[in-house]
Amino acid sequence: MIKFINVTKKYKNNVVALSNARLSINKGDFVFLVGASGAGKSTIMKLILKEEDPTSGKIILDGKDITNVSKRSIPIIRRSVGVVFQDFRLLQNKTVYENVAFAMEIIGESPKEIRRRVPMVLSMVNLSQKADSFPDELSGGEGQRVSIARAIVNNPSMLIADEPTGNLDPETASEIMGILSDINARGTTILMATHARDIVDSMQKRVIQIDKGVIVRDEEKGGYGDEVSYY
Amino acid sequence: MRFRIIKNMINQGFEGMWRNRGMGLASISSIIAVLLILGLVLILVLGINNVVGDIKSKFDVVQVFLEDDIAPKDLDKIENYLKDSKSVKTYKFETKEQALEKMKASWGDEGYLLDGLETDNKLPNSFLVELKGIEHTENVVKDIKALNGVETVPYYQDSIDKLIMISKYIRMGGLVITIALVLVSIFIISNTIKLTVANRKREINIMKYVGATNGYIRGPFIIEGVLFGLIAAIIAIVIINFGYEYLFEVINDKLYYILSVHLIAPETLLKDMSIIFLSIGAGIGAVGSIFSLKRYLNV
Ligand SMILES: Nc1ncnc2c1ncn2[C@@H]1O[C@H](COP(=O)(O)OP(=O)(O)OP(=O)(O)O)[C@@H](O)[C@H]1O
């Protein structure tokens, strides 16, 4: 469902964040992206989300070449890829319910459909009780669950999570991983960048390791790896 | 679906305006000030244009006086020229008898003094020629003067040239001032919207990640800007309308007495001004927002 064919990304300051990367992620995969800080993990995600364009190479998403798509079709691409960040990025002046509904309003869903789907995803992330709370009334784990609910409410075929547990304590982190596993079990492809060794080791999913922009390992059921120099 | 998106955008536009009312008030006041200045300029330009137009319309008509013993062949030639010329709007032959009647009428009570002249009418036959515009006058007069049988075509080249020039300068000056003021307003609105946008950077960022189109993100801000512009325009129109009505009442009669020209009627002015102000208000609102958003949309 996503393919990088010899993709190189050189930023304007001449930093080569990704060099000649080849990778292929299939529908339903759960993939960890590991590597030291600055290795190029977020760059891969930005390339998928079309926040950045590759310097060379090709990116295929759902069978479509998105390497050089027009600016106008970028929103359409983003609708098929949900995204979750380390810092949740919730709107402080909207309730939990509204934060999730917002993602549906933006793409013009009907109020009826919104009323049906928002409670559904909130219950998927165990937040039905908190629907009317505001973000500053939530714990870190709850905040991240809201952002996951928002990311999946429009039924994306893929979920990208950039260090989703980075700000959470281990217990809360494993709760989030449980939710991501559930989502994956329903068929959504998941690509998650992380520095959390224990999570990667315990889940034994596919691991892609990247070092200074080069993919150095792509293992079907792997651990975090010893050679990853952490910071 | 399209309709729902538009409804959403309008709601958000109003919401944004309300949330942003402090800054909004400040920028609305500044724009009102700018529009009031613009209003004064417009009143001046339109007023002077009005006077100039009045005078000019007197020069759109020339009278071609004919020699008494003109040959029918020459008369035909002149008439053919008038018929074919692209600069001539209408023309009418006026006999010396009609000319005398007209003169009598214009003399009014003293018209009887002309009684008895019918038998020895010294007034010439003439063509009354109405031109398509004052700028055609010179050429037409030159052409006609060259034809046989034309006695004279009274015509005041200097005054016309001066008038054309004055009205051109006034119009240009007004245009320059208007453009400058519009730019100032765009700057004011775009700064206000920039603040809203900065406040909502997070929101815009999130919207982009969820797959909102640029149009959808821009929409509410543009609506907000347009609302600011329209509110300012409406208030400025009300102020100018009251101010001008007062001015009109006080000085119109005096002005006519001194210069024999009228001010533009308040109703006419209000209509023109409303259209101009509302378009400018909405326009600067939209353009101002678009400017301030440019930087934020390239995510
Ligand atoms: N917009 C940018 N302009 C210039 N250089 C950038 C930009 N974004 C990232 N880089 C550089 O590209 C390299 C890879 O960055 P990237 O963010 O992909 O790393 P990362 O693996 O996500 O790191 P971390 O674990 O710290 O999040 C780094 O050297 C970084 O400084």
Ligand SMILES: [Mg+2]
């Ligand atoms: Mg990163």
